[in-house]
Amino acid sequence: MTQPPKPAAPAAAGRGNMKAELSDHFKQYKHVWVFIEQERGVVHPVSFELLGEARKLADKLGVEVAGVVCGAPGEATKMAAAEAFCYGADVVYLCEDPVLEHYRNEPYTKAMTDIVNTYKPEILLLGATTLGRDLAGSVATTLATGLTADCTELAVDADKSLGATRPTFGGSLLCTIYTLNYRPQMATIRPRVMAMPPRVDKPIGRIIEHRLDMAEDNIITKVLAFLPDRDSNKSNLAYADVVVAGGMGLGSPENFQLVKRLASTIGAEYGCSRPVVQKGWLTADRQIGQTGKTIRPKLYICAGISGAIQHRVGVEGADMIVAINTDKNAPIFEIAHVGIVADALKVLPALTEAFRRRLSPHNRDKLAS
Amino acid sequence: MHIVVCIKQVPDSAQIRVHPVTNTIMRQGVPTIINPYDLFALEEALRLRDKFGGEVTVLTMGPPMAEDSLRRALTYGADRAVLLTDRFFAGSDTLATSFALATAIARISEVYGKPEIVFTGKQTIDGDTAQVGPGIAKRLDLLQLTYVSKIGKLDLDGGSIEVERRAEGGVQVLKTRLPVLITMLEGTNDMRRGSMKDALRAARAEVVKWGAKDAGIEDMTKCGLRGSPTVVKRVFAPGGRTDKAEFITFTDKTPIEFGDELVEAIFKRQPAVEDDLIKHAHEFAAY
Numbered sequence: 015m016t017q018p019p020k021p022a023a024p025a026a027a028g029r030g031n032m033k034a035e036l037s038d039h040f041k042q043y044k045h046v047w048v049f050i051e052q053e054r055g056v057v058h059p060v061s062f063e064l065l066g067e068a069r070k071l072a073d074k075l076g077v078e079v080a081g082v083v084c085g086a087p088g089e090a091t092k093m094a095a096a097e098a099f100c101y102g103a104d105v106v107y108l109c110e111d112p113v114l115e116h117y118r119n120e121p122y123t124k125a126m127t128d129i130v131n132t133y134k135p136e137i138l139l140l141g142a143t144t145l146g147r148d149l150a151g152s153v154a155t156t157l158a159t160g161l162t163a164d165c166t167e168l169a170v171d172a173d174k175s176l177g178a179t180r181p182t183f184g185g186s187l188l189c190t191i192y193t194l195n196y197r198p199q200m201a202t203i204r205p206r207v208m209a210m211p212p213r214v215d216k217p218i219g220r221i222i223e224h225r226l227d228m229a230e231d232n233i234i235t236k237v238l239a240f241l242p243d244r245d246s247n248k249s250n251l252a253y254a255d256v257v258v259a260g261g262m263g264l265g266s267p268e269n270f271q272l273v274k275r276l277a278s279t280i281g282a283e284y285g286c287s288r289p290v291v292q293k294g295w296l297t298a299d300r301q302i303g304q305t306g307k308t309i310r311p312k313l314y315i316c317a318g319i320s321g322a323i324q325h326r327v328g329v330e331g332a333d334m335i336v337a338i339n340t341d342k343n344a345p346i347f348e349i350a351h352v353g354i355v356a357d358a359l360k361v362l363p364a365l366t367e368a369f370r371r372r373l374s375p376h377n378r379d380k381l382a383s
Numbered sequence: 384m385h386i387v388v389c390i391k392q393v394p395d396s397a398q399i400r401v402h403p404v405t406n407t408i409m410r411q412g413v414p415t416i417i418n419p420y421d422l423f424a425l426e427e428a429l430r431l432r433d434k435f436g437g438e439v440t441v442l443t444m445g446p447p448m449a450e451d452s453l454r455r456a457l458t459y460g461a462d463r464a465v466l467l468t469d470r471f472f473a474g475s476d477t478l479a480t481s482f483a484l485a486t487a488i489a490r491i492s493e494v495y496g497k498p499e500i501v502f503t504g505k506q507t508i509d510g511d512t513a514q515v516g517p518g519i520a521k522r523l524d525l526l527q528l529t530y531v532s533k534i535g536k537l538d539l540d541g542g543s544i545e546v547e548r549r550a551e552g553g554v555q556v557l558k559t560r561l562p563v564l565i566t567m568l569e570g571t572n573d574m575r576r577g578s579m580k581d582a583l584r585a586a587r588a589e590v591v592k593w594g595a596k597d598a599g600i601e602d603m604t605k606c607g608l609r610g611s612p613t614v615v616k617r618v619f620a621p622g623g624r625t626d627k628a629e630f631i632t633f634t635d636k637t638p639i640e641f642g643d644e645l646v647e648a649i650f651k652r653q654p655a656v657e658d659d660l661i662k663h664a665h666e667f668a669a670y
């Protein structure tokens with residue numbers, strides 16, 4: 015990614031005329047690849063989202079979509095490969111080796127760079143997860159190619175190069191970045207930024223197996239333990255269908271009860287804007303936005319959130335946004351579908367009550383008859 | 384022991400404004416700060432030094448004014464500051480940045496001793512890529528530990544280190560060999576205030592200034608714009624949606640009327656949500 019959006023970024027726009035001059039070597043690079051992130055056979059959903067996006071890019075380029083699956087030999091890893099086909103992969107590069115059981119930078123970097131050097135993709139996408147970011151930086155440096163981190167949009171240009179758009183300057187602007195003269199063109203994309211494609215039952219397709227030449231003795235870093243997060247602490251914000259969030263407009267941590275009560279009434283996850291986390295009202299895993307979670311719910315209800323750009327980029331994928339704010343000029347109304355200009359402390363209880371009435375079994379039966 | 388911490392001077396993005404007409408960044412008067420994520424790395428390095436003895440060298444690549452941030456780091460207690468500054472570095476992307484920093488760290492090793500640990504922050508608030516740390520590690524052939532939340536056993540004689548690192552769905556406990564590159568997770572410690580003695584020392588201390596040549600960089604084609612495979616073609620402001628919000632008034636109704644109208648409006652637009660909520664209604668909230 016273009017690093018210091020110092021004066022360089024706007025000035026560099028002048029280089030926009032620079033044409034891709036691919037060397038003959040790089041012209042051999044074809045197809046769109048997705049790194050399939052899996053642990054113990056469970057594929058991170060972001061990989062499927064990227065397969066969906068890869069399909070769109072590949073169709074424009076007239077090439078194939080491939081998934082790269084790395085893991086310990088066995089059923090779990092093969093399952094991950096099988097799933098990749100169901101989400102649109104034409105080919106899967108499969109690298110099974112005991113040293114790949116848990117993610118570690120050394121063996122995964124070697125596996126990925128070897129496979130890329132052997133089969134030469136023109137585009138390589140990874141999820142911007144902790145794993146994906148750890149791996150992408152090493153792979154891109156080893157291959158000495160360009161990497162655009164945390165993209166929000168991907169497109170293929172008329173000259174067939176990949177335009178990767180991402181927020182810049184702390185999220186106040188977007189920029190589109192190209193890797194003109196190197197291959198593969200690499201990008202990481204955060205979970206939930208791209209839509210999940212439908213899963214279609216498909217038989218296992220073409221698998222190309224890759225052997226990793228690496229013995230455990232040659233790997234210096236050892237995994238001593240893995241401490242899974244306690245589920246009770248974990249918010250499922252990114253994948254929730256309904257999210258209720260509050261911002262500084264709520265005025266106090268006590269008032270956040272109103273948000274939580276509405277959320278629990280409709281079985282929603284609750285979240286917040288960044289200053290709420292900075293004040294210590296809620297924990298960081300509840301933050302929504304550019305430096306928090308990206309969400310894509312069917313319904314997003316937010317109260318007392320101004321709608322700063324860093325917050326908006328995290329919620330624009332919502333199917334419907336309901337915004338409650340006392341200021342009729344708050345930027346959140348620019349992206350809201352339904353707006354209420356009123357005090358959140360009054361609106362939230364009224365809305366909670368209305369949902370409760372509407373969803374109570376008694377009333378539902380009445381409505382149905 | 385010797386620890387190198389990479390810090391970056393960044394504009395305080397909370398105070399950046401975009402010109403409403405030209406869509407360009409208005410930089411005038413925007414104060415600069417040490418990238419907040421780097422303070423966690425610096426504090427962790429200072430703690431290790433306090434415990435094990437040795438020196439902390441802070442390194443930054445940037446314009447001459449980036450010296451301010453280095454001096455600040457000295458007031459916190461860093462022992463030495465190196466400023467890597469050269470017009471050849473302008474326009475560096477992550478690959479070119481990590482090349483320059485890695486070469487400078489190799490030079491620091493020669494002049495001031497080989498570091499056991501190189502620290503970076505998790506990410507910057509302006510570049511925001513989290514890629515420079517891994518890039519430096521790869522170039523220096525250091526083992527890399529990213530998103531470290533806790534440093535456990537450090538055995539300088541045996542040359543090993545144990546850390547906890549944030550992974551998807553849990554925490555990995557890793558053991559590896561020194562030297563390593565660690566990118567430190569935020570919220571892991573609180574930056575100290577720095578002593579009076581350090582403040583006085585920082586005011587007088589000499590910041591080591593290196594151009595590309597001084598840092599041992601020979602291949603200029605790997606620096607700045609030329610050494611950057613990525614090219615920024617377009618910078619623009621995000622657009623809003625074109626259809627406008629439907630507004631529902633609150634004050635002219637009873638809370639019950641208002642609530643019902645709002646729920647109706649939601650379900651009318653999102654019938655699927657109504658189905659979902661009804662299906663799952665028994666799973667939550669006691670009615």
Ligand SMILES: Cc1cc2nc3c(=O)[nH]c(=O)nc-3n(C[C@H](O)[C@H](O)[C@H](O)COP(=O)(O)OP(=O)(O)OC[C@H]3O[C@@H](n4cnc5c(N)ncnc54)[C@H](O)[C@@H]3O)c2cc1C
Binds near residue numbers: 184321325341396508
């Ligand atoms: C690098 C960077 C990254 C960032 N990342 C994020 C991020 O990931 N997520 C994020 O959210 N922010 C992020 N921010 C911060 C962002 O710029 C805003 O500062 C923040 O979103 C504002 O939070 P807020 O809307 O809760 O508070 P404010 O901006 O203080 O807005 C409060 C709103 O509540 C309204 N209000 C007041 N009283 C009431 C009431 N009684 N009822 C209803 N409404 C009321 C006000 O009209 C106002 O619109 C980031 C900033 C930077 C610089």
Ligand SMILES: Nc1ncnc2c1ncn2[C@@H]1O[C@H](COP(=O)(O)O)[C@@H](O)[C@H]1O
Binds near residue numbers: 443507
């Ligand atoms: N110009 C720079 N000078 C010194 N360190 C840097 C520079 N750019 C990035 N870093 C380090 O690399 C980390 C990751 O940066 P980034 O990849 O830009 O998100 C930062 O937290 C810094 O520790």
